[in-house]
Amino acid sequence: MTLLLLVRRSLRQHALSAVVTALTVALAVGLLMSVWMVKRQAHDTFTGQAGGWDAVLGARGSKLQLVLNAIFHLEASPGNVAWDDYLTISSNRAVAAALPLAIGDNYRGFRLVGTLTNLPAVAEFGRNQHLDVENGGRWFEDGYREAVIGSFAARKLALHLGDEFHPYHGLNFDPKNEHQEKYVVVGIAKPSNTPMDRVIWIPLAGLQNMSGHDPSTVSDVSAVLIKLRSPIVGQQLDVLYNRQGNRLTFAWPIAREVAFLFDRFGWFDRVLSLIAWLVAVVASGSILASIYNSMSARRRELAILRALGARRQTVFSAIVTEAAAVAVLGLLPGYAFYFAIVGTAAAIIRAQTGVVLDAMAWDPVLVWAPLALVGLSALAGVIPAIKAYRVDVAGGLAPES
């Protein structure tokens, strides 16, 4: 009790420096937690984004580019796959499902992806969840200029059931490249929190035959998504397409390709973590400095406390507790920083990729990072506390000091 009174009053007497240092602690805690959280969640959600697919078959090129293009709907396709190649792999007995995708047009920056009508039956996300349309809508039918809009795209484009639109040529929106075909919205997909939410789905033939597309490649597709009956077949197909063949690329397993991507950006979150820890060190350093600087002014006060019977350990603990208390003050704004940073990062990642990070998700870092900061600050308090421990009572009580 007495300790708390001492700490509270001392904080009040040095309120300004306490608040400023508490805010540095808040920044440090917020950064530490958000760097950790965004890194972990991004890794987990991106590697778990394969939509139930095991592999992507595409033109000869980078596996990562294939995955980015066919699964994340980012980047350009490395080339085309002939319709015969699609037929070959889809008739392979080891292949459970094969879904061709044609990519190449957009509507106001959101990609049109041509595919088969069985997409909702074969594409999965989460645990056996399938893409579904909102009430009143339906999936598109072959042979019609019909579109199903991903939930995020529908919201951003303000497209509703029954709306009509003209696609634009190319993956990037350019008002000059409007196609003359007119599509009607027959369904809005329910949110899947995956990149599929940013896609506008239309019949495969619709995209292949869009006016202005090269007639010689009209039956080609951009990529084929593949579900295997067993992982062993992946190995065999890997050898077949990547080693023996030289026309196509078989990206398998998808999660490994994404993990490679994260490893390549590993340095980035290491730098961010390093910055967060540096801020933490600076924060505890400034706690040390501000308390240490106040020590000579407090010599008399400490001497009086000792004369009243306070033991050395008591004044020592009071200073350490005060240092820790400054950090504790910073925790609440620290969590506020955290939610702000993670919320912003999640919004950006969602807008860019359609992947939804959960800012409210639980992780032990939300406990250990604050504890680490409080511990670090208490440790910083030890140095001024040693000074308090050593204070000369008789000297401190002398009237002139």
Add this chain to the structure above:
Amino acid sequence: MALLELTDLRKSFASPDGTILTVIDIPRFQLDARQQIALFGPSGTGKTTFLHLIAGILGADAGRITVAGKPMTGVSEAHRDRARAAHIGYIFQTFNLLQGFTARENVQLGMAFGGQTDHHRADELLRRVGLGHRLDYFPRQLSTGQQQRVAVARALANHPQLVLADEPTGNLDSATSREVLQLIREACRESNAALLLVSHDAAILGSFGETESLADLNQASRATASPAP
């Protein structure tokens, strides 16, 4: 057995030029329970040092001190701290209140290290010294005389058996001095505490029944005393 007993107490300091300066050399001194005594002596004769030794703030070089039967010499500093917190109240010259704390909190801190903090008693004591209307004032909001009254209340907070007062009226005008002195004596009597007061001002001590010159007790004083101001 007397409340305060000391024998062959010696304390020296190393002076800046390296020589050893003996400040206290007192063969014998004692104080009974509830007894009040004033010691006077010129500046620099070791009055403060003497009280620091009794309170255990300074360690003695030699000799024995017991307060309420508890030794204050030959024991660890932590022991002395605990004994001080339990049995001794200390009033300093002035400027000895904790500036960040209210009058009430200052008094509460007077008992915090000895045992339980009794909020009721803190208020009671402040009312006793005439500051019932200033409980939540900070020292800077009090006059010097009022501050010294808070110090008196604080010294009595832990039910001490012995109150040590070091020039408790040093910064007060003579009328206020007399008042505060009177207050200290009465409050100690009411609390059944013995009082040992030291001052360089013999005049102020007139009201005391028992006064003694530190020089008479202290064999070291002849060598170290500097001229009185």
